[in-house]
Amino acid sequence: MSKVLYIKANAKPEGESKTFRIADKFMEAYKKHHPQDEIVTLDLYKEDIHFLTVEDVMVHMSNEVEEKENPMKRYALQFKSADKYIFAEPMWNLGIPAILKAYIDYVSIPNITFKYSENGPIGLCQGKKALNITTSGGDYTEGMAAEWDLCDKYLKTIMGLFGIFDYTTIRASNLDVIGMDVEAIVNKAIEEAEELAKTF
Template structure:
């Protein structure tokens, strides 16, 4: 049985967020195929994730097992204990909502999700897998505009830093481009999400 962490980072509600429509379809198919897996949903806006404070920085070198229930360290332990990650975050201003970066600052903790060695940093989440599901107003997967895309690239890099190299992206592009059929684009992404859920 795997433990799956479903991380949601969008101020828009269910039924309004196109990103969540795609990610929820992924989850539904995954549950259907893996009924015994534990799925933990972490809605960052409902959690009220704030920016890291001095207290949080001072906690970033905990003793082994220390602070599992602490309001800051609990997120790092939760992340480390999961086997798979689904990150649903829209494309905002060439990246993703700031609350997701705040969350990342909480989970990158020495001794929990990575460690420093004489040879350099080593991720402690190796052998796990992650998928990033994103809705974008414009087309940022190819062509000249792809160079502006910094959200997915950052997520791929930071989870790689934590040891997760099996990283997949499901993107719905051009949702706000005049003349494009946004609903059809979302449906294509939903189909892709359900297909990729089969091997996740």
């Protein structure tokens, strides 16, 4: 049995977000193919997550990993306890929505999700896997625009810091480009998601 964290980051509610349309279909198919797994959903806009305060920064630097009462450490320990991660977020201003960055700031705690060593950081979440389901108004898959993608690229990099190198992306691009068949693009991403859900 695997524990799956479904991490949703969008201010738009269910039914209005194209990203959630794709990701929810993935989860639906995933549950069908892995009925024994435990799924924990974190809708970040409904969680008690804020920008780091000075107190939070002190927690980040302290070595008391067992302080489960502290929200940052609670989220970090929860993150570490999972086997698989499904992220769902639109690209906002070339990056991830700030609420997702705030969540990463909570879970990125030395000696929980990674540690420092003489040879640099070592990930403490090795053997786990992540899927990022993301959408964007434009296309950042090729050429110069690929350099500008700090959304998927950032998540992939920070997962690497945690030792998670089994990382897959499903993206629906060009959703705000005039003349594009948006339904067809979203449906293609849903198909891809439902197929991956069988083996993820």
